[in-house]
Amino acid sequence: MTARPLPAHRRRRAAAAASAFAALALTTVAAPPAVAAEGVDLPPVPTAVAPDKPCTAESPTVVTAVPWAQQALDLGHVGQLHQGAGVTVAVVGTGVSTTAPALSGRVTALGDGGSDCVGHGTFLAGLVAARPVPGQGFSGIAPQARILAARGTGPRGETDGGRLAAAITQAADAGAGVIAVGAFVTTDDPALRAAVSHALEKDAVVVATAAPENNATGPRDAPVRVYPAAQPGVIAVVGTGPGGARPQNAPRPERADLSAPGDVMVGIGPRGAGHWTASGSAEAAAVVAGAAALVRGYHPALTGPEVRARLLATAYPGEQPALDVYAAVSASRPAVSGSAPATGAGAGQSAAAPRTLEVPEGPTGHGAGRTAVLVAGAAGAVLLTALLLMAVVPRGRARRWRPGGSAGPSAP
Structure with missing residues (x-):
């Protein structure tokens, strides 16, 4: 595919991302990776904690500048349209802390999903829906959405297909409009496949990481296949850094539907008001899940498949289509004649994909x-x-x- 020139709003976003990235001075250091923000290193949030290690504690660092990803996604304008109110996003991972200040009062736990020893699930939930805090630059994509905490791993981050399948099924049955899967397995598990199919039948938008985290060990040249991202109907997401480039230390997915910011991300931890950092496709999947929540909130009549189609249709084309949150939320679609009858979940609504999506100008005054x-x-x-x-x-x-x-x- 031949890349077309960047339109004005994309050029502004890229410039803003570069400026914010420089302002935060985010630089990767020796493993385990950490980033510097405002002259102070942010601790990396782990994806698992060894049995002989303590649970993830509180970060002493608070970031006051707006992170690069939020500027690149133009969330200031998107937030004038919708902020995710009325939409529930399930986060399937290591759990989500119900005591995290930026999520307080908006987390509903399924089973033991309300505790998070590791911290990674809470970090992902914060990328989706952390509320703005005065004096802090970080906030989530859909800061008024509700979070459904579904533990898809063991207490310390151990993953297997059975745990993931059970969490996805629970989330779908609890009515989640969007399910963000931040954990994965490398084998095709029949129970996991059935759980994802069940969630899609329940009209949930399922978003999953398309590759392991950037600091994972293993070869970087061979493409990797992970589940449930490899399953049809799931939005498989790969993470990118400022400017849309895939980080050099990022595993290459076998397939991805979308790319989104996922490198050197700033977010919350399971305890306290301090910030952490993480890099990988799970973070990018959380970003896309937040965007899906905005679309579902702004266009409540759309079915899950239509939300997925809208996210893909409005993505900026390239070697890997890139998420455009503002276009996904604001693009208008004309009436389509001869719509095919709806089937499955959401019957009675038009299931036909729009022929065209017209992206209007930004909010009044912009x-x-x-x-x-x-x-x-x-x-x-x-x-x-x-x-x-x-x-x-x-x-x-x-x-x-x-x-x-x-x-x-x-x-x-």
């Missing part, structure tokens, strides 16, 4: 599309004027600025 056109037009006019002057001025000087064909006095 006419990005109109501004880009005016700027381009003005630039074209200036260029045309310059070309005309380059052709006319030499001739005028040669004629001493007399009209062509005039019989003025001869030159001395």
Whole structure:
């Protein structure tokens, strides 16, 4: 696919991301990785904790600047349209702490999902729905969404297909509109396959990590296949860094539907108000899950498959389609004649995918599309004027600025 030039709003987002990235001075250091933010290292949140190690404690560092990913996704504008109110997002992973301040009062636990010794599940839930806190720059994609905590691992992050299957089934039966799966297995488990099919039949949007975390060990050249991301109907997501590039230390997925910010992400921990960092496709999947919550909230009549189709249709094209949150939420679709009858969950609603998606300008006062056109037009006019002057001025000087064909006095 031939890449097309970046439109104005994408150029602004890329510039904002680069600026924010420089401002936060996020740099990877020796393993286990940590990042520096505002001159202070952020601790890395683990994906598992060894049996002889203590649970993840409180981070002493609070980030006051807005992280690069939030600026790149243009969440300031998206938040003027919707913030996820009325939508429940299930986070399937190591659990979600019900005492995390940025999620307080909005976490419903299934079974023992309300505790998080590891901290990774709480980090993912924060990327989805952490509320803004005065004096802090970080907040979630859909800060008014509710979180359903479904433990898909053992207490210390141990994963297997059975645990993941049980958590996904519980989340679907509890009515989650979006299910973010931050854990994975590398074998095709029949129980996990059945659980995902059940969730899709329940009209949930299932989003999953397409690859292990960036600090995982193993070869980087061979593509990896993980489940449930490999299952049809799941939105498989791969993480990228500022500028949309895949980090050098990131495992390469066998297949991914979308890319989204996932490298050197800033987020919350299971205890206290301090911030942590993590890098990988699980973080990117949480970002896409937050975007799905915004779409479901802003377009409540859409079915799960239609939400998935909208996220994919509005993605910016390239070698790996990139999530465009504002376009996914705001794009309008004309009526489609001859809609196929709906089947399965959501019957009675149109199941046909839109033929076109028209992306309007940004919120009032931010006419990005109109501004880009005016700027381009003005630039074209200036260029045309310059070309005309380059052709006319030499001739005028040669004629001493007399009209062509005039019989003025001869030159001395």
